[in-house]
Amino acid sequence: xxxxxLHDAIATHVADGASVALEGFTHLIxxxxxxxxxxxxxxxxxxxxxxxxxxxxxxxxMGCARKLTFSWGGNPGVGSLxxxxxxxxxxxxxxxxxxxxxxxxxxxxxxxxxARLPFGTLRGYIDNDLDKVNPRxxxxxxxxxxxxxxxxxxxxxxxxxxxxxxxxxxxNVALRGIVGAQREAAMAAATLIVTVEEIVDALPPxxxxxxxxxxxxxxxxxxxxxxxxxxxxxxxxxxxxxxxGWDAIARDRATFEAWMQRHVLDTHDHAGFLAxxxxxxx
Amino acid sequence: xxMPGSGAATRDEWMTVAAxxxxxxxxxxxxxxxxxxxxxxxxxxxxxxxxxxxxxxxxIGTRPDVLPLSIGDGELAETAAFVVPLPxxxxxYLQGGRVDVGFLGAAQVDRFGNxxxxxxxxxxxxxxxxxGAGGAPEIAAHAxxxxxxxxxxxxxxxxxxxxxxxxxxxxxxxxxVITDFGVLAPxxxxxxxQLAALFADATIDEARAxxxxxxxxxxxxxxxxxxxAHELDTLRALHARTREAHxxxxxxxVS
Numbered sequence: 001x002x003x004x005x006l007h008d009a010i011a012t013h014v015a016d017g018a019s020v021a022l023e024g025f026t027h028l029i030x031x032x033x034x035x036x037x038x039x040x041x042x043x044x045x046x047x048x049x050x051x052x053x054x055x056x057x058x059x060x061x062m063g064c065a066r067k068l069t070f071s072w073g074g075n076p077g078v079g080s081l082x083x084x085x086x087x088x089x090x091x092x093x094x095x096x097x098x099x100x101x102x103x104x105x106x107x108x109x110x111x112x113x114x115a116r117l118p119f120g121t122l123r124g125y126i127d128n129d130l131d132k133v134n135p136r137x138x139x140x141x142x143x144x145x146x147x148x149x150x151x152x153x154x155x156x157x158x159x160x161x162x163x164x165x166x167x168x169x170x171x172n173v174a175l176r177g178i179v180g181a182q183r184e185a186a187m188a189a190a191t192l193i194v195t196v197e198e199i200v201d202a203l204p205p206x207x208x209x210x211x212x213x214x215x216x217x218x219x220x221x222x223x224x225x226x227x228x229x230x231x232x233x234x235x236x237x238x239x240x241x242x243x244x245g246w247d248a249i250a251r252d253r254a255t256f257e258a259w260m261q262r263h264v265l266d267t268h269d270h271a272g273f274l275a276x277x278x279x280x281x282x
Numbered sequence: 283x284x285m286p287g288s289g290a291a292t293r294d295e296w297m298t299v300a301a302x303x304x305x306x307x308x309x310x311x312x313x314x315x316x317x318x319x320x321x322x323x324x325x326x327x328x329x330x331x332x333x334x335x336x337x338x339x340x341x342i343g344t345r346p347d348v349l350p351l352s353i354g355d356g357e358l359a360e361t362a363a364f365v366v367p368l369p370x371x372x373x374x375y376l377q378g379g380r381v382d383v384g385f386l387g388a389a390q391v392d393r394f395g396n397x398x399x400x401x402x403x404x405x406x407x408x409x410x411x412x413x414g415a416g417g418a419p420e421i422a423a424h425a426x427x428x429x430x431x432x433x434x435x436x437x438x439x440x441x442x443x444x445x446x447x448x449x450x451x452x453x454x455x456x457x458x459v460i461t462d463f464g465v466l467a468p469x470x471x472x473x474x475x476q477l478a479a480l481f482a483d484a485t486i487d488e489a490r491a492x493x494x495x496x497x498x499x500x501x502x503x504x505x506x507x508x509x510x511a512h513e514l515d516t517l518r519a520l521h522a523r524t525r526e527a528h529x530x531x532x533x534x535x536v537s
Binding site: 085277 | 367417529
């Protein structure tokens with residue numbers, strides 16, 4: 001389990017055309033890794049995430065994605081993801097294939113993927129139109145009771161990328177707070193990259209905490225602040241003002257492209273990204 | 283800007299207060315973001331101090347001091363009784379039948395309480411792409427009862443949905459739909475939503491003008507009781523704290 005720079009982790013493990021899940025349910029969203037995908041000009045990605053959030057608005061708007069698997073695509077508490085909408089409504093900068101779920105369905109698909117089962121089941125997608133537009137949502141009869149249940153094809157990302165609070169020197173990773181479906185997305189993946197706030201000699205004792213053991217972690221990247229503008233519990237808070245301000249930036253194609261140029265493409269790494277925002281605030 | 287204690291209630295405040303009053307103390311409530319979140323927390327801060335609020339981020343029994351902007355703000359985790367992984371919220375709590383009330387927002391609702399939050403226009407090439415399902419379909423399916431809140435317009439109350447994201451459930455779909463002019467509730471036999479109560483100075487004609495189907499009314503449409511001074515003060519103080527908290531600059535995590 002090597003420790004890599006973020007540049008090398010992305011260059012080594014994420015190829016054009018890969019299926020990639022950058023998970024984190026509002027909390028611990030791996031923004032730094034997404035920006036590195038944009039800097040390295042990845043294309044034709046199949047992006048997977050329950051809540052695309054600003055992080056996929058940016059990847060989609062920069063033309064990195066061919067397909068999106070998701071279950072709720074808004075700017076939480078603010079409104080639309082304008083780049084996601086522009087891609088779906090106007091195919092700008094390119095068309096985007098959708099694989100759309102409900103939260104419960106997508107969670108079941110991650111759980112199945114983590115257990116290496118072919119599909120997950122739930123009492124869901126009942127009497128709505130989602131299964132009419134998504135062939136990965138079907139029905140199965142319970143062999144014991146005959147009950148008709150929803151079946152969702154397992155999700156097994158080629159690469160899952162997470163952000164976490166800390167890793168130890170052996171590469172064990174611990175995360176806490178709101179943990180979404182990160183553990184399941186990690187266990188479902190062929191390759192797991194984790195960016196962390198800090199690397200410590202030994203993880204604090206944490207019985208029942210979420211720990212991703214070193215033998216399922218492909219690479220660890222030390223990347224302080226790597227979840228900003230989302231947050232890392234115990235390190236920094238969610239920048240709600242940034243999320244509100246994003247609405248105006250993303251609404252207009254040219255404004256969006258200029259922002260991405262200045263803060264992502266023209267910066268060398270995540271420290272540079274944060275420094276560019278600090279300059280703007282000063 | 284409304285300060286605590288000043289001014290008559292706005293229609294937004296009428297909505298939030300009416301919605302809050304529908305929640306019983308000690309009930310277990312799955313909370314949607316936005317209008318439902320304000321209503322559920324107002325209930326907790328007034329007549330329902332022991333209501334158990336669950337957000338889909340896995341925060342259970344949360345007691346936020348300010349309203350979260352997202353369903354996963356740190357405030358929700360810090361003030362929760364406990365936090366569980368997301369698949370567990372949906373499988374063990376919701377599908378397991380351990381949620382009393384689901385409180386949902388919506389973009390469009392039809393005359394039977396089915397909800398669209400996916401697209402306006404066709405799915406393949408939509409005029410407006412909406413955020414999508416999130417937790418709503420399974421919340422409506424598994425919570426013992428459902429309430430829906432949305433603002434009224436010809437685009438929000440429609441005869442036919444462009445896409446059915448969330449089917450109505452239970453005995454006649456949502457127990458109530460709370461909107462700008464008042465409250466709709468299902469007819470006991472046909473389950474069609476009809477006008478049950480009006481806010482303040484709202485009229486049946488105003489309601490019929492914005493609802494996209496021929497809106498029926500119950501025999502005696504109630505005049506909803508006015509928000510009390512305590513409810514308004516509590517709600518306005520909550521919003522004031524929330525505005526202040528969300529405007530706080532967050533220090534960039536630079537070393």
